[in-house]
């Protein structure tokens with residue numbers, strides 16, 4: 878466990894301050910506890926040729942599954958901590974690529990300005 882990070886209940890609502898303190902889980906944790914385990918990958922990831930997933934790809938079915946998942950926040954933390962094509966596409970933690978990008982930017986902003994305030 879990373880020092881300064883704390884394990885949190887998996888079913889908390891998304892809160893930026895809270896998300897910033899989440900311990901990033903491993904992939905095995907997500908596979909063991911995620912509501913999507915065993916689901917068709919095509920539900921969570923757009924066809925590989927799609928770049929504009931916000932416009933052409935329906936994230937609704939994936940978000941519906943994520944809505945019942947108890948590890949949404951750890952999943953978001955995991956996806957935010959990775960920098961591969963798999964983790965930057967599709968739905969993770971109930972959030973689309975663009976939504977996660979906004980969250981990631983907000984967290985970075987918080988990090989940068991934490992010592993200024």
Ligand code: SF4
Pocket residue numbers: 907910911912913914942943946947948949950952953968969970971
């Ligand atoms: S939040 Fe969604 S993508 Fe993440 S483990 Fe749960 S069901 Fe899967």
